[in-house]
Structure formats: C-alpha cells, structure tokens
Amino acid sequence: MPYYRAVGAVPPKRHTQHRAPDGTLYFEELMGEEGFSSDSSLLYHVHIPSAIVEYRAWEMPDQSLLPNYPMTPRHLSTHKLFPESAGRGAADATGVDAVTGRRLLLGNADVRIAYVVADAASPYYRNAIGDECLYIEEGSAEVETVFGDLVVGQGDYVIIPRATTYRIVPSGSGGPVRIYAIEGNSHIGPAQRYLSKHGQLLEHAPYCERDLRMPSDPRVVEEENVEVYIKHRGPGGVVGTIHTLPHHPFDVVGWDGCLYPYAFNIRDYMPITGKVHQPPPVHQVFEGTGFVICNFVPRKVDYHPDAIPVPYYHSNVDSDEVMFYCGGDYEARKGSGITQGSISLHPGGHTHGPQPGAYERSIGVEFFDELAVMVDTFRPLELGEAARSCDDGVYAYSWARGEGQ
Numbered sequence: 106m107p108y109y110r111a112v113g114a115v116p117p118k119r120h121t122q123h124r125a126p127d128g129t130l131y132f133e134e135l136m137g138e139e140g141f142s143s144d145s146s147l148l149y150h151v152h153i154p155s156a157i158v159e160y161r162a163w164e165m166p167d168q169s170l171l172p173n174y175p176m177t178p179r180h181l182s183t184h185k186l187f188p189e190s191a192g193r194g195a196a197d198a199t200g201v202d203a204v205t206g207r208r209l210l211l212g213n214a215d216v217r218i219a220y221v222v223a224d225a226a227s228p229y230y231r232n233a234i235g236d237e238c239l240y241i242e243e244g245s246a247e248v249e250t251v252f253g254d255l256v257v258g259q260g261d262y263v264i265i266p267r268a269t270t271y272r273i274v275p276s277g278s279g280g281p282v283r284i285y286a287i288e289g290n291s292h293i294g295p296a297q298r299y300l301s302k303h304g305q306l307l308e309h310a311p312y313c314e315r316d317l318r319m320p321s322d323p324r325v326v327e328e329e330n331v332e333v334y335i336k337h338r339g340p341g342g343v344v345g346t347i348h349t350l351p352h353h354p355f356d357v358v359g360w361d362g363c364l365y366p367y368a369f370n371i372r373d374y375m376p377i378t379g380k381v382h383q384p385p386p387v388h389q390v391f392e393g394t395g396f397v398i399c400n401f402v403p404r405k406v407d408y409h410p411d412a413i414p415v416p417y418y419h420s421n422v423d424s425d426e427v428m429f430y431c432g433g434d435y436e437a438r439k440g441s442g443i444t445q446g447s448i449s450l451h452p453g454g455h456t457h458g459p460q461p462g463a464y465e466r467s468i469g470v471e472f473f474d475e476l477a478v479m480v481d482t483f484r485p486l487e488l489g490e491a492a493r494s495c496d497d498g499v500y501a502y503s504w505a506r507g508e509g510q
C-alpha cells in the first residue's frame with residue numbers, strides 16, 4: 106500500500122522523542138516489509154509492544170490438505186458448511202467467530218482459502234504467514250486493527266498486512282457475517298501492471314485511490330492480560346500460538362507511513378469490456394506471489410454483432426482456477442448446480458468452459474448480472490477439510506450431461 110498517511114499524534118521527526126502530555130515517553134515501532142527495504146509504517150505505543158507474559162499453543166481447526174487426486178473439477182457448496190447459521194438473525198447467535206471459526210477449503214504453498222459464517226467477536230489475532238484478503242459475501246462488521254478501525258459490509262475486500270493485530274466484530278443488526286478468506290504466504294496488493302513506478306494507480310486500472318477506504322484514528326484501550334492468537338509457520342505447516350500481553354495491543358496514539366489495512370468494495374470496480382470476449386486478466390483486482398485475484402462484476406458484454414459473450418473453452422495450462430459465486434446469476438454455469446456461495450475448482454489439465462446450452466444461449470445477450478471472485482493459482486491446489494465435506498461429487502460430469510441443449 107504505497108500511499109503515505111499520517112494519523113493521530115506523531116512527532117515532527119522520526120526516531121525522536123515523542124511524549125504524552127504528562128511527559129511519559131511513547132514507544133516507537135517500525136512495522137515494515139522486506140527487511141527494512143519496502144513499505145513501512147511507524148507506530149507510537151503507550152506500552153512496550155514486545156511485552157509477553159505467557160504463551161501457549163493455539164490448537165487450530167483441521168489444517169490438513171489432501172491432493173485433488175484423482176484429478177477432477179469440483180463444485181463446493183460453502184453455504185452447507187455452517188448449517189446452524191442458515192436463515193438466522195442477530196438473536197440466534199452460534200458463537201462462531203471470524204478467526205478461529207474459519208474452515209479451510211483449498212490451499213497450496215502460496216495461498217489458503219477458507220470460509221466462515223461468524224456472529225461472535227473474534228479474539229485478537231495476527232497472521233504472521235502473509236497478508237489476508239477478506240471478501241465480505243454478506244453481513245457487516247467492524248474490523249478493529251492496531252492502525253484503527255474499518256467498517257465493512259457486503260462486497261468489501263479487506264486487505265490486512267502480515268502481522269497486523271486485529272479482530273473482527275460482526276455488527277449484529279443484519280445477522281452473521283459471511284467471509285471468504287484468502288490468506289497469502291506473501292503480500293497482497295493491486296496488480297503491479299496497474300501501478301506507476303512510484304505506486305500510483307494508472308489510468309487503465311479499473312479502480313483508483315479514491316475507492317480505497319482507510320482505517321479511522323487508532324484507539325487506545327487500557328486493559329491488562331490480553332490474548333493475541335498468532336497464525337504462523339511451524340511443524341507440519343500452518344500452526345498457531347497464543348501470546349498473552351500485559352497490556353492491550355491497541356495502544357497506538359498515532360502512526361504514519363505506507364503500510365496499513367484498507368478496504369475496497371467490489372461495486373467500485375469499473376469493469377473493462379470489449380467488442381469481443383475479454384480474457385480474465387482484465388478482471389484482475391489484486392495479486393500475491395503465486396496467485397491472482399480477479400472479480401467478475403455486472404457489466405455490458407461483448408458488442409460485436411457475432412460475439413459469443415460467455416467464455417470460450419479454455420485450458421489454462423499453468424493455473425488452477427477457483428471461482429466463488431457471490432451474487433447475480435452466473436450465465437456460463439447455468440445447469441451445473443452452481444448457486445450463491447458455490448465454488449467451482451477448475452484444475453490445470455482440464456479444459457473448462459460454459460455448461461451445455463450456455464454457449465448458444467448467450468448470443469445476443471447484452472448484459473451479465475453476475476458477481477464472482479476468482480483466485481487463480483500457479484501451483485496445484487489441495488483440498489482442505491471444508492472442501493472435502495461440501496463437494497457435490499458430480500460437477501465433473503456436468504459438461505457431458507445434456508450436451509447440445
């Protein structure tokens with residue numbers, strides 16, 4: 106996040122004395138990427154940010170991954186993962202939170218994708234493995250961070266830099282919050298080709314700085330013995346540790362720099378369309394190392410008189426493709442059982458494209474009312490426990506059924 110921002114009380118010169126009105130010295134923390142050689146921020150704490158009074162293992166939910174073998178395309182129904190939340194309002198709390206309640210769908214050495222339906226406040230948390238991109242499918246929440254708070258709702262992406270301390274508090278008025286969590290092993294940000302050499306979003310980018318929402322002023326909370334759940338690398342892969350801090354981690358009176366969490370709503374994405382079918386890179390929104398994030402939003406479609414607006418069949422030989430269907434009516438997937446909250450996994454090595462009938466049916470259509478978030482990875486994805494439990498088992502045969510309809 107390369108845009109400089111200063112919030113709250115910071116001293117005029119970095120690395121110099123910064124004192125409270127009573128003369129007490131604040132503690133400066135540099136939070137920076139790539140070994141002091143990339144984006145960073147300076148935060149001024151009331152208490153020493155290193156202090157820990159206890160630590161213990163965090164027994165995380167099942168993080169196992171099994172190969173997609175025998176290799177096949179799959180349809181996963183995420184809305185079956187939290188049946189106790191179906192149709193529930195704020196009065197029917199399940200106690201599931203948006204950090205410890207995440208169920209792992211897919212993963213590889215670069216990225217993990219999880220899903221949660223949460224109605225309880227999460228514990229304080231940091232992901233020490235990589236940046237997180239949280240997509241809010243439904244509901245609303247406050248994302249409280251050490252940098253300040255973000256109020257988020259349906260269609261928001263929330264980008265949270267690695268090791269940012271935060272928690273998610275569902276707003277409650279609209280029922281639980283449904284979150285599609287993309288956890289990188291790297292940093293996540295706008296596609297590099299959208300950026301100038303100094304980091305400004307260029308004219309051809311489908312969004313610009315005005316669309317990015319920044320945290321509010323930081324909060325200072327006086328509380329003792331606060332637990333922070335830390336996800337990190339460890340024996341066998343992803344593990345967790347709980348640190349108890351003597352003081353609340355939110356004790357920042359001010360910060361400045363270019364590293365902080367932000368939100369971007371999918372409705373602010375201005376789609377790029379063409380006379381004939383445009384390939385998925387025009388739909389890109391973010392990228393991390395080893396994966397890209399694209400979104401398909403409501404838009405006018407191809408205007409050549411003989412255009413076929415749904416995609417051609419494609420063999421994307423270097424990628425596994427994960428589509429999360431989160432709104433509208435996805436034209437190319439009709440007849441496959443795909444619905445709100447569905448995921449299609451199209452692995453490299455399988456040619457995929459529109460379901461039978463959709464190719465012909467799309468001719469002459471001028472507008473697609475569809476909303477989907479896509480993750481393309483450059484290493485094969487493996488199946489987490491959530492994917493294994495909500496796989497319909499028959500999607501692979503959907504192109505062979507009713508051919509020519």
Ligand SMILES: [Fe+2]
Nearest residue numbers: 419426451457
């Ligand atoms: Fe595709």
